[in-house]
Amino acid sequence: MQFDDQLRRYFGSADLDALTPDALVAGMERMRVDLGLEKDRGRRFALWSLLFLLGDAPDLDATFEDAADRDAARDFMELAEKGGQSS
Template sequence: MDLDALLHHFFGTADLDTLDEGAIELGIERLGTAFGTEREPGRRFALWTLLHALGEAPDPATAFKDARERAAAEAYARAAGRAAQS
């Protein structure tokens, strides 16, 4: 999945800095709905990582029933946290 395409699809632009709070909230709501209904694991994980980047991702323990997907999400969250600190 292409990040710019995802942003454009859910937010109408690839530049979130141009949006007001209401537009961002609406985009996050759309993204959350897509995450909740997506069944293909790779696409679902991509949507979760975008939610995570926006600070709106559900906890991996509740978001992913499959142990491998959950472990991947936890590893991603740890790596993203380390990257944010450096």
């Protein structure tokens, strides 16, 4: 999954700053639906990660059955938080 491709698929644009609030909400809703339907672990993780970065990720326990996937998601959350901090 390419990041820009996913943005275009769900939001119609790779430029999130250009989206209206309604377009952002609609795209995140489509992502949550696809997350619920997706069976491939890697794709599920990618969808969840993008939702997390957008501030709309569902609960880890509800999203990932496998403990290793939950741990990877926690690691991702920690890295994302560290990446947003300035030194």
